[in-house]
Amino acid sequence: MKRRKAFHPDREVNPWAGPTRPYDIAKEVVICVVVMAVLTVALAVLFGSPDDRAVTLKQWATETPIDFAATAAAELDGSAGTASYGPPYNSASTGPSILGISPAKIVGVHVRVNAAKDFVLSPVATLPQNPAATLAISTFEQATLRQQQQWAAAYTKAVTAKQVQAVDGRVIVAKGNFGPVGVIVDQLVSMAQSGALDSTMLTQERFFSTDSTKPLLFLSDGSYLANRAAIDHLQGDQWGMMNETGSWPGQAWLWLYTMWYQVPGLSTSDNADLQVWAIMMGLTLVLLFVPFIPGLRSIPRWTRVYRLIWRAHYKAQ
Amino acid sequence: MSAIVLEVLRYSSVIPLDHPNSFLTWGWFSLSYSNAIVVGLMGLTFLGAILIPFPHGSNNRGGK
Amino acid sequence: MTAPTKNWTGALREAGLRSLPPERLLPETQPSYVASWIYVFGALTMAALGIITATGLVLAVMGPTWWHHSATGHFVNSLHLWSVELFFFAMVVHLWGKFFMAAWRGNRALTWMTGVVCFMASVGTAFTGYLSQTNFDAQWIATQAKDGINSTGAGAVFNVLNVGQMLMWHITLLPLAVGAIAVLHVLLVRKRGVVPPFADDMTKTEVAK
Numbered sequence: 001m002k003r004r005k006a007f008h009p010d011r012e013v014n015p016w017a018g019p020t021r022p023y024d025i026a027k028e029v030v031i032c033v034v035v036m037a038v039l040t041v042a043l044a045v046l047f048g049s050p051d052d053r054a055v056t057l058k059q060w061a062t063e064t065p066i067d068f069a070a071t072a073a074a075e076l077d078g079s080a081g082t083a084s085y086g087p088p089y090n091s092a093s094t095g096p097s098i099l100g101i102s103p104a105k106i107v108g109v110h111v112r113v114n115a116a117k118d119f120v121l122s123p124v125a126t127l128p129q130n131p132a133a134t135l136a137i138s139t140f141e142q143a144t145l146r147q148q149q150q151w152a153a154a155y156t157k158a159v160t161a162k163q164v165q166a167v168d169g170r171v172i173v174a175k176g177n178f179g180p181v182g183v184i185v186d187q188l189v190s191m192a193q194s195g196a197l198d199s200t201m202l203t204q205e206r207f208f209s210t211d212s213t214k215p216l217l218f219l220s221d222g223s224y225l226a227n228r229a230a231i232d233h234l235q236g237d238q239w240g241m242m243n244e245t246g247s248w249p250g251q252a253w254l255w256l257y258t259m260w261y262q263v264p265g266l267s268t269s270d271n272a273d274l275q276v277w278a279i280m281m282g283l284t285l286v287l288l289f290v291p292f293i294p295g296l297r298s299i300p301r302w303t304r305v306y307r308l309i310w311r312a313h314y315k316a317q
Numbered sequence: 318m319s320a321i322v323l324e325v326l327r328y329s330s331v332i333p334l335d336h337p338n339s340f341l342t343w344g345w346f347s348l349s350y351s352n353a354i355v356v357g358l359m360g361l362t363f364l365g366a367i368l369i370p371f372p373h374g375s376n377n378r379g380g381k
Numbered sequence: 382m383t384a385p386t387k388n389w390t391g392a393l394r395e396a397g398l399r400s401l402p403p404e405r406l407l408p409e410t411q412p413s414y415v416a417s418w419i420y421v422f423g424a425l426t427m428a429a430l431g432i433i434t435a436t437g438l439v440l441a442v443m444g445p446t447w448w449h450h451s452a453t454g455h456f457v458n459s460l461h462l463w464s465v466e467l468f469f470f471a472m473v474v475h476l477w478g479k480f481f482m483a484a485w486r487g488n489r490a491l492t493w494m495t496g497v498v499c500f501m502a503s504v505g506t507a508f509t510g511y512l513s514q515t516n517f518d519a520q521w522i523a524t525q526a527k528d529g530i531n532s533t534g535a536g537a538v539f540n541v542l543n544v545g546q547m548l549m550w551h552i553t554l555l556p557l558a559v560g561a562i563a564v565l566h567v568l569l570v571r572k573r574g575v576v577p578p579f580a581d582d583m584t585k586t587e588v589a590k
Contacts, residue, residue: 009579013487016412016577023411025424032421032428039467040432044459048330051449051458052517088536096532107534111543210545212523217542220524229521233340236525239347245518247334248462249351251511253469253504262345274532288497291485300483301579308367309482310578313414317581330459355466363474366418367481 010297050245057201057215060224061192065166068192069185070159071222075115076181077152081221083115089217090114096274103274111213119218123200124187133187136180143179151179159185169193236261256283406571414578419482422475423570429468430563434556436461441552445544446515465507472500484576492573495566502559509551512541519544 061068074080078092086093087104088111095104121140127133140148158164158173165172171189173182191197201215219225226235234240241258244250260266260276269275290296300306307314338349348356439457440448448454476496485493511522523541530536540546 009486010483011486013577014580015487016414016574019413020410021413021416022409023415024409025407028421028424029428032424033431036425036428036432036464036467036471040429040436040460040464043463043466044456046331047334047459047463049455049459049462050335050518051455051514053449054516054520087534088531088540103534104531104536107537110537111540210543210548212544213540213542216520216524219520225521225524228517231337233338233347233349234521234525240525242352243338243349244351247336247338247349247351249355249466250349251507252352252355253473253507255352255356262347264345271532273528277529277533284497284501288494290480291490291493297483297485300481303481305367305481306483306579309417309419309478310414312371312416313578314581316413355470359470359473362470363419363477366422366474366478369418371416371418371420 010301011291047248050248052245055219055225055228056195057192057197057219058195060219060222061189061197062169064222064224065169065171065189065193066159066164067223069171069189070156071218072120072185072188073152073156073159073181075119075218075221076121076184077149077156078116079153079156080115082113082119082217083221085113096271098271098274098278113214113217115217115221118204118214119201120184120188123191123197124184126200127187127191130187132183136183136187139180140184147179151177151181154178155181155185237267256280401568401572405574406568408571411575412577415575419474419478420575422471422478423567425471426468426475427563427567429464429471430559432464433461433468434560436464437552437556445513445548449515461510465510468503469507472503476500482576483579486576487573489569489573489576492566492569495562495569499559499562499566502555502562506551506555506559509547509555512547513544513551515544523547 057068071080075083078084082089084092086095087107087109089109090113091109094102096102097105121137124133125137140151143151154176155173155178158176158178159171161174163174169189170186188197191200198215201218202212203209204214229235229240230238232245233243234245236258239255239258239262241254241261242250242252257276257280260279261272266272266275286293286296334351338351341348341350341353436457440454440461443451443454443457448458479493479496508522508526512519512526523544526541527536530539530541539550
């Protein structure tokens with residue numbers, strides 16, 4: 001039995017009853033593989049690929065000791081990026097929220113990082129035969145939290161003052177009430193300059209390590225890495241997500257994701273990370289469900305680009 | 318001979334791209350030249366794919 | 382003659398043959414409208430995926446830092462990078478083509494959707510690849526990307542700063558996902574066939590069974 005119903009051109013088709021033509025899929029695939037292989041080899045020989053050496057803590061502390069010292073002090077007083085991050089590293093804040101909901105806080109702390117201890121105090125405590133370092137660490141650890149933060153904040157203020165200089169790699173700050181913090185930071189700076197901090201932080205006293213979380217977090221709290229990235233236009237506000245070091249093309253397919261970070265309003269929002277993520281998830285769902293979204297699914301029919309693609313077919317009609 | 322080839326491969330490119338990029342900037346918009354070339358070629362390839370006649374596209378009508 | 386047995390294996394084979402008989406899986410003809418270069422870009426994408434896999438296998442066999450100190454390694458890395466650029470290039474052209482052909486028509490929505498999922502999985506795979514480079518680029522991308530991922534709560538199990546974890550995602554989980562979805566996508570294309578052109582007169586009501 002047949003019945004008549006409305007035909008939806010954006011959803012339905014009539015089964016093809018017209019002519020067919022010979023088409024060799026296997027041959028097509030082989031030719032495609034050859035073409036792509038030739039293009040790949042040609043591009044690789046012509047342009048190569050970027051490989052800028054990884055930045056080390058040693059480099060950071062050697063080239064910009066003041067930035068390094070200021071970051072270390074900020075980990076101690078709680079104002080550095082990681083020290084004040086919140087979940088998944090610690091409970092210092094709630095993380096970005098949208099409509100009053102903070103997914104990071106709900107999921108909780110799962111990659112535990114104690115910035116002061118992991119980045120500063122524990123490494124300095126490993127220095128062998130160094131009574132000054134041992135005394136400074138024990139003085140710091142026996143003080144109240146309030147006292148610790150006062151010392152560290154005083155040092156942070158002193159080390160970020162304009163006239164601070166580094167002489168032979170040593171950071172010279174004006175005198176102040178830093179308690180043991182001045183000694184601790186000095187020790188950490190020279191430890192990093194010797195290269196010992198890189199291995200200490202990466203291995204955390206275990207022989208093997210594949211987890212770079214802590215040294216990367218510490219590195220990213222300073223300005224050294226970011227300044228290096230800015231040269232290559234890699235920063236978030238430089239559409240950096242789609243850029244690459246040198247002059248190679250980058251992840252151009254991230255253009256939409258990185259674009260939202262440039263949009264006024266979002267570019268200054270404290271919750272931008274979550275807001276942009278939400279927008280992108282929404283747009284991904286839109287792309288996924290194009291076949292079901294009235295209007296959107298009609299665009300191909302309205303634009304009539306298909307008349308060009310199938311022009312031979314329409315000409316033969 | 319193979320040593321020379323390997324040297325070329327080490328610096329790995331005939332046209333070195335190991336220098337700072339240039340950028341198309343227009344207000345808050347910014348695009349590196351290399352990304353612009355990739356995206357431009359994508360557009361051209363799409364146009365080519367729908368405009369360039371496919372071999373035997375119109376004259377081989379199979380059963381008709 | 383005995384009646385054919387109907388155990389699970391036989392039923393599975395019959396179901397497979399019913400939905401994808403060999404002549405539909407590997408046909409020697411196509412409808413006459415399949416005549417445009419735009420149809421080639423799906424196969425080009427798959428070809429690039431094959432080259433990515435092959436070069437990635439070499440990098441995996443030799444270990445994550447081999448390419449920093451070996452000229453051959455660096456060249457294989459270049460092949461891997463450029464095949465990825467070509468892969469996305471072809472995939473985007475393919476996506477534009479399928480959009481303007483409204484290729485989801487005629488019960489083909491799932492084909493479109495598996496394609497979109499494959500695209501997203503590919504973006505994730507490429508991203509973890511950039512994180513696994515063990516160079517400055519990887520350091521920077523990891524420290525930047527952590528904020529977006531942490532904000533969703535996913536950072537608790539997907540730690541972009543942990544290079545060992547990201548390498549595992551990049552060379553095992555995500556390639557498996559992309560490969561499986563891509564195969565499903567191609568099988569759906571073969572099962573449903575290539576979408577026919579829009580009818581000349583789309584206002585008329587058609588007879589449907």
